[in-house]
Amino acid sequence: VITAAAALENGMTTDKSFAASGGYQAPQTDRVIRNFGGGTCGGDMVDALRVSCNTYFAQLGAEVGGAALADTARAFGFTEEPPLDIRAAAAKLPSNEDLRSPAFAALSAIGQFNVAASPLQMALVAAGIANEGNVPSPKLVRQIEDARGGLLDQSRAEVWKRAVSADTAETIKEMMVGVVEGGTARATAVPGVRVAAKTGTAQSGATGEDTLSWTIAFAPADSPRIAVAVVVEGRESASNETGGRIAAPIVKAVLDAHRSVGRW
Numbered sequence: 001v002i003t004a005a006a007a008l009e010n011g012m013t014t015d016k017s018f019a020a021s022g023g024y025q026a027p028q029t030d031r032v033i034r035n036f037g038g039g040t041c042g043g044d045m046v047d048a049l050r051v052s053c054n055t056y057f058a059q060l061g062a063e064v065g066g067a068a069l070a071d072t073a074r075a076f077g078f079t080e081e082p083p084l085d086i087r088a089a090a091a092k093l094p095s096n097e098d099l100r101s102p103a104f105a106a107l108s109a110i111g112q113f114n115v116a117a118s119p120l121q122m123a124l125v126a127a128g129i130a131n132e133g134n135v136p137s138p139k140l141v142r143q144i145e146d147a148r149g150g151l152l153d154q155s156r157a158e159v160w161k162r163a164v165s166a167d168t169a170e171t172i173k174e175m176m177v178g179v180v181e182g183g184t185a186r187a188t189a190v191p192g193v194r195v196a197a198k199t200g201t202a203q204s205g206a207t208g209e210d211t212l213s214w215t216i217a218f219a220p221a222d223s224p225r226i227a228v229a230v231v232v233e234g235r236e237s238a239s240n241e242t243g244g245r246i247a248a249p250i251v252k253a254v255l256d257a258h259r260s261v262g263r264w
Helices: 002-009 045-051 054-064 066-075 102-109 119-130 166-182 243-260
Strands: 018-021 041-043 134-136 143-145 151-154 159-162 196-204 210-219 226-233
Touching (some): 002 166, 041 054, 045 054, 054 066, 054 102, 066 102, 119 196, 119 210, 119 226, 166 196, 196 243, 210 243, 226 243
Antiparallel strands (some): 134 159, 143 151
């Protein structure tokens, strides 16, 4: 999502296309970035986001450049501690020097290399897209009531960051809806509700065999009431634990619960 936002904010459009490929070798490296399961994918940005195409977004990141990727990530709050009521971890980015390398930019563009984010940060990314490019200031407590249920104090909605333009946010929202309706986030679908989501699967550990299964989402897409981020830590050799398979059904359960208590 952040890589797509960086491209759109820097003059590219969703028509930006790369030929279908099963591997991408960035400049300055002899290592090949491959798609999950050895698959082949390509096309334009809409198609690539829908199927979570590593080779597309690695090439896009190398072309957009590490500086633009980092600037966009920082605009969403990366490298800063979110202004929560309690301490929260700051998401991490590679150094500016590392990001000058197209190889490191390509890896960072698909969430690898030295990129690290908390679930809170990624929920804020989802909320930023949902809120027309405005990242909200997160609150731990919605309101304080007395013993009779009377309202004593209430958190006020505040904007923490202006991340991207409203046009960019709208474009990415529609792409994320497509990920639910015909892509890797089908398991987040809620009948009768337009859900916007994006899955992710990150390798971690010294061998790269451990997996982190991610899904971020918000709903209803056209009048958002909830933003969610789920990460499930995998185990060694858990190569089939993708975000769409493991994290997405948990997101759906959260959305269903939110809907069942009349939140929308």
